[in-house]
Amino acid sequence: MPDTPRSVVVIGASQTAAVAARTLRRRGFDGGIVLVGDEPHAPYQRPPLSKELLEGAAEDSDAALLSEEWCRDNAVELRLGTAARRIDTAAGTVELADGTAVPGDRFLLATGASARRLPGVAEGDERIIHLRGLCDALRLRSLLRPGGRLVIVGAGFVGSEVASTALARGVRPVVIEQAAVPQARVLGEEMGRFCADVQRAAGVELHTGETVASVRTGPEGVVVTTESGLAVEGDAVVVAVGAVPNTAVARASGVAVENGVLVDEHCRTSVPGIFAAGDVANHRHPLYGRWVRVEHFDNANKQGMVAAKNILGRTAVHGEPHWFWSDQFGLNLQHVGHARAWDRLVVRGSVAERDFTAFYLEEGVLRAAFAAERGGDVMAAKELIARAAAPDPAKLADEDVDLAELAEEAAAQPALAGGN
Template sequence: MSEQAIVVVGAGLAGAHVVQGLRAEGFAGPITLLGQESELPYDRTKLSKEYLQGRMDRTAIRLHDETWYVDHEVDLRLGTVVESIDRAARTVRLTTGETLPYHRLVLATGADSRRIPFPGADLPGVMALRELGESDALKDLFAAGGQLAVVGAGWIGLEVAASARQAGMTVTVVAPNVQPLDNILGPRIGAYFADLHVRNGIDLRMGVGARGVLERDGRAGGIVTDHGDIAADAVLIAVGAVPRVALAEQAGLAVDNGVLTDERLVTSDPAILAVGDIANAHNTLLGQRLRREHWDNALRQGALAARTILDLAGTYDWQPYFYTDQFDLGMEYVGNNLASDEPVVRGALESGEFIVFWQRDGVVTAAMNVNIWDVNDTLRGIVGRRVDRERLVDQEIPLADLP
């Protein structure tokens, strides 16, 4: 069995798409998909958006129903934890003591919410958002109402803040940077997101560092900051994520901000691949390593890993993509800009419908469409091209004619 068996550790988006890709490409051998959560594989990106807002239920965010795994002869094991990997024997050992042989192994173990080791961080009422149960807990909180304090003004923090505010909660967001997302989008576009949240009733406090969690009746009662205390009924810590690399480290794989892979997602062991949030992979289009925690990357890398296993053509050769929904803002982004790259706005920010290009030395490094739809594929074709700034802002020139 081990001569053909594929074992995938991690039943998130990336892992499930490895399995889906293998069957779609005609692989008929045994596949085992191991998931640490007890839930069927689901779309994690919905947890801070549609699912949290009640616009999608548990069934709608699943990638497949249970019968799909049966019909496609996938040995899906939920609530299963892998203890170790024996690379010499080509086996994985489960915490139950069972060992599973593999011909090729795929690590899709994802990431954990980053924790802050400050006083009170372990109190009841201190929340994070990475798994379905955590989104359920936030939904219960929304239903009860009251005050929510959010530590962090990144994508998850802002999305949850918007959802909480739309549910009727009083929301305070604190973060040490000057503007939300300014480490990604730069200060000008970060300021646009700040204004969006303030206009919608968020108490946004930038340049403020959290120092601890206040205790009230044995639970979180707010946060301590370097600008005073902020009362709240619950606290969300949303300061990023860290890749789950303990299993890879135990196996002796090369690790540096994730599991290092080549352009085919193969690790330092030719029999083992890594995909999704943990893969620090060589991107052939950009000529550098990238580790991205986004929906699009999980889907594409899952499909690429399947093709790699089957010795079919394909490399990690696409631009990063992500999207967000906050209040009345819907946005798609493609590219890989630096925060220091110059933002060029096509349209007017105050209209709420515009496109942003980022440029470095005249080359478009990324593009973002805000409340303008069906243009992202066109923007993808512009990213990486040298385009005069005057052409980018001239709305009389069709997007397709810019490059």
């Protein structure tokens, strides 16, 4: 492996890959860049797939990330419609499923994640949809007919967004969720109840505490039955029960894998010369002192950038608290940080009026925040979380206290995690 990279091969051609390619060129890298993607499409964004694109308010081209023109002008080669199988660092190649090989001396695994399957659910029927890619979204869109009925398994963020978009298209959504409230794992019971109330008030038929037993298709549509005996009929079913990291290439290349590709804070894997970033990466996060794998747009961007800089010999770190948003039922929801065992939930604003921020505190330390229609609060909370600040709960709840000032006070203290 040469000391300075001469050619970079990125496996996966999506959000992380696009950001990494842009960063490499912006940082003056003039060697070869090849993006290998198994989808037939040039890199595109996934968030619109459950929102604007599904609704029909946006087209495929609105989600595009790298134009043909940009790739040509920046000498970035896209090898699309073919999967990578293995990286051979000794030979300096990536072996592709079509039998060809792409030469390189630095490699970025940006293989993302795939929609989790429910055991026993048949593949191949076009009315059973696992929403992950553009083709899935376009197929689902074609099945959303006004007056129709859509069954959605899973009331996580993607399932909830699909329910919201279905309503906007005049389709009646029926959601089946295993937990007692939606998004309980991340938000806890109280905020999960808020999400359930929002859904039901909007017109979603939400069944919680129900485990799917079978999904059957027939000439009339689909029937989803649960272990308790509930049977729900619809024109189609969306299975939105999370995602699993795509680790096959990493495993075949001798890279350490555990709930994704294990990477340090610099996005370096266990094999020199191979980096990983985005949804596939289980990242040793300096703020939390443990490995964390998330499936967020912002994280894909940040890690894609950090990996690219480190490929070029820098020692950049992604140490910010994780952040994501979700648009559903006319609300902009945002979440920042990670709270695993909070002992206090402090609310600023009004949950009833759907205009609030909830702060999750563990032994007085702010670990996470969840907000409806309050992006500004979330950005201030991000600063506080990054510094493991222990703000006065009364000030957090007091609308007259400027959160940005609390964040500035905390910023005067040294940050716990490194920046980029």
